[in-house]
Every structure is written in structure tokens, then in C-alpha cells.
Amino acid sequence: MPSIVEAVPLSWVLVLAAGLFCIGLFGALSRRNTVGILLGIELMLNAVNINLVAFWRYIEPNVVAGPIFALFVIAVAAAEAAVGLAMIIAIYRARRTINADEVDSLRG
Amino acid sequence: MNTLIMALFLILAAFILFSAVMVVSVKNIIHAALWLVASFFAVGALYFLMEAEFLGVAQVLVYAGAIAILILFAIMLTRDTSGADDRQLHRRWWLALVVSGALFGLILVPTAMTTGWATVPPPSPGQPAGIASAREIGTAFMREYLLPFEVASILLLVALVGAIVIAFERRERRRRVLTLAEQVRLRRLQEGAARPEVPAAPANVPTAEEG
Numbered sequence: 001m002p003s004i005v006e007a008v009p010l011s012w013v014l015v016l017a018a019g020l021f022c023i024g025l026f027g028a029l030s031r032r033n034t035v036g037i038l039l040g041i042e043l044m045l046n047a048v049n050i051n052l053v054a055f056w057r058y059i060e061p062n063v064v065a066g067p068i069f070a071l072f073v074i075a076v077a078a079a080e081a082a083v084g085l086a087m088i089i090a091i092y093r094a095r096r097t098i099n100a101d102e103v104d105s106l107r108g
Numbered sequence: 109m110n111t112l113i114m115a116l117f118l119i120l121a122a123f124i125l126f127s128a129v130m131v132v133s134v135k136n137i138i139h140a141a142l143w144l145v146a147s148f149f150a151v152g153a154l155y156f157l158m159e160a161e162f163l164g165v166a167q168v169l170v171y172a173g174a175i176a177i178l179i180l181f182a183i184m185l186t187r188d189t190s191g192a193d194d195r196q197l198h199r200r201w202w203l204a205l206v207v208s209g210a211l212f213g214l215i216l217v218p219t220a221m222t223t224g225w226a227t228v229p230p231p232s233p234g235q236p237a238g239i240a241s242a243r244e245i246g247t248a249f250m251r252e253y254l255l256p257f258e259v260a261s262i263l264l265l266v267a268l269v270g271a272i273v274i275a276f277e278r279r280e281r282r283r284r285v286l287t288l289a290e291q292v293r294l295r296r297l298q299e300g301a302a303r304p305e306v307p308a309a310p311a312n313v314p315t316a317e318e319g
């Protein structure tokens with residue numbers, strides 16, 4: 001029964017997850033739109049999940065902890081996205097802006 | 109068959125990375141959210157390729173079905189009314205590029221490529237491959253992982269209540285016609301939000317707008 005374990009080396013999947021993580025990191029660090037920062041964070045969480053599933057499938061496929069860990073990451077990402085977007089909406093109502101550069105009243 | 113699997117993986121990987129680059133680089137934030145949805149679907153397809161079917165379905169349902177819709181609603185509720193669409197990257201975005209490029213090229217790729225991972229040898233044709241499927245995931249959630257399961261449900265409840273509390277709009281602010289003092293205050297807020305280098309378009313008088 002051919003599977004991905006014989007077809008693709010593990011390091012390729014890890015490099016894919018690393019590339020996705022670094023692209024998400026760049027997006028989270030450099031965008032001014034706050035929702036854009038959240039999009040970068042979601043990309044990083046997806047990269048972590050790909051890593052988890054790759055390690056589970058290639059090294060210990062009969063242990064169930066891999067997909068369970070990934071499911072918890074998905075649940076926590078959903079909760080964090082909900083609260084973060086609620087905060088963005090509240091900031092927009094107070095300041096009329098979602099630019100991360102302009103919400104700096106704590107600075108100085 | 110192996111080359112087919114490798115070709116599928118390379119196509120999926122190219123699409124994932126391409127849509128991720130599109131997410132962080134397009135100007136329109138709605139287009140960025142749609143490219144993110146495309147990357148969610150591609151990651152779900154990758155889970156199916158790695159034989160984690162339950163996780164693939166959960167990814168499509170939760171990420172592409174709920175989180176993406178939530179992001180689009182938040183974008184729609186926070187549209188910039190002054191129309192000022194100045195640059196969407198920070199002034200020092202090249203520093204973020206250097207940091208993420210260094211993390212990728214100097215730390216992650218050498219570690220992934222040079223470590224000898226202890227991968228399982230493929231099973232002999234006699235015995236079936238024992239891969240944890242949805243049945244084992246469900247059993248584990250009720251046995252070994254029962255406490256984290258319950259804690260995660262409490263976390264979701266807390267996030268639900270917290271999001272409502274944070275974004276709740278008090279009833280007295282929903283009047284359609286604002287008093288003159290409220291109009292002046294709103295105009296001052298909007299003009300304060302516009303930056304000097306942007307030619308500040310006069311904010312439309314909010315007569316039918318919630319405070």
C-alpha cells in the first residue's frame with residue numbers, strides 16, 4: 001500500500017512547514033492592518049499543525065497523540081481568532097482606525 | 109504510484125506557499141483573506157495526503173468554515189470610511205523580511221535537512237498498517253485525553269463570552285440621529301485618525317451611523 005512515507009522524505013514536509021511559518025511571521029511583523037497581522041498568525045498556526053501531522057505520520061503513526069495535539073491547536077486558534085477580532089472591532093469603534101501604527105496611546 | 113504521490117505533494121506545497129505569499133503581500137485585505145481560505149483548503153488536502161482524514165475534515169470545517177467567515181465579517185465591520193489606502197506594509201518591513209529569512213535559511217532548513225529522523229519503515233505486505241484513525245481519536249478523547257478535552261470546551265466557552273463582552277455595543281449608542289455634540293466628537297475622532305501625509309477626505313457626516 002503506497003503512502004507518503006515512501007514517496008516524500010520527511011525533511012521536505014518540514015521545509016514546507018518552515019516556509020509557511022516564516023511567510024506568516026513576515027506577514028505578522030510587517031503589516032499595518034491589524035486584521036492582516038491576524039492572517040499572518042493563522043498562517044503560523046497552520047504551519048505548526050503541518051509539522052505535528054508530519055511527525056506523527058512519519059515517526060509514530062499508531063500513536064494517536066499527533067492528531068489530538070493538532071485538533072487542540074485548531075480549537076485554540078479558533079478561540080484566539082474570535083477574541084482578537086472582537087478586540088479589533090472594539091478598537092475600531094473607539095478610534096475609527098485599524099492601523100496598528102495609530103493605536104499607540106500607551107507609547108512614551 | 110510513488111511518483112504520483114510526490115507530484116501531488118509538490119503541487120500542494122507550491123499552492124500552499126504561493127497563496128501564503130499572496131496573503132501577506134496583496135493590498136486589499138479582503139483578497140488577503142480569500143487567499144488565506146485557499147491556503148486552508150490546500151493544507152486540508154495535505155492532511156488527506158498524509159492519511160489524517162479526521163484532521164483534514166476538521167481543518168476544512170473549523171478553519172475554512174468558521175474562522176475565515178469570522179475574519180471576513182470583522183473586515184466588513186471595520187472598513188476604512190475615509191478611503192485612505194496608504195501603504196500596507198510597515199516602514200521597516202525589510203527588517204521583518206531579514207528576520208524571517210534568517211530564521212528559515214539559517215535555523216529551520218539546516219535542522220530539517222541534516223537531522224536523521226527515525227522514520228518508521230514501511231509495513232511488510234503481510235500486516236496492515238496501523239494508523240490511528242478517527243476511531244482511535246474518539247476513544248482517546250474519552251479516555252486518556254478527557255481532561256484536556258473538557259478544558260478545551262471551557263476555553264471555547266470563555267472565548268465566546270469574552271468576545272461578546274468585548275465587542276458588545278451598549279444600547280444607548282445605537283440611536284440613529286446623533287446630537288450635535290456627538291457629531292462634533294465623531295468628526296474630531298475621524299480627523300484625528302487620518303494621517304498628515306494622506307490628503308484627508310472630509311468624513312461624511314454621520315447622520316445614519318451608529319456611534
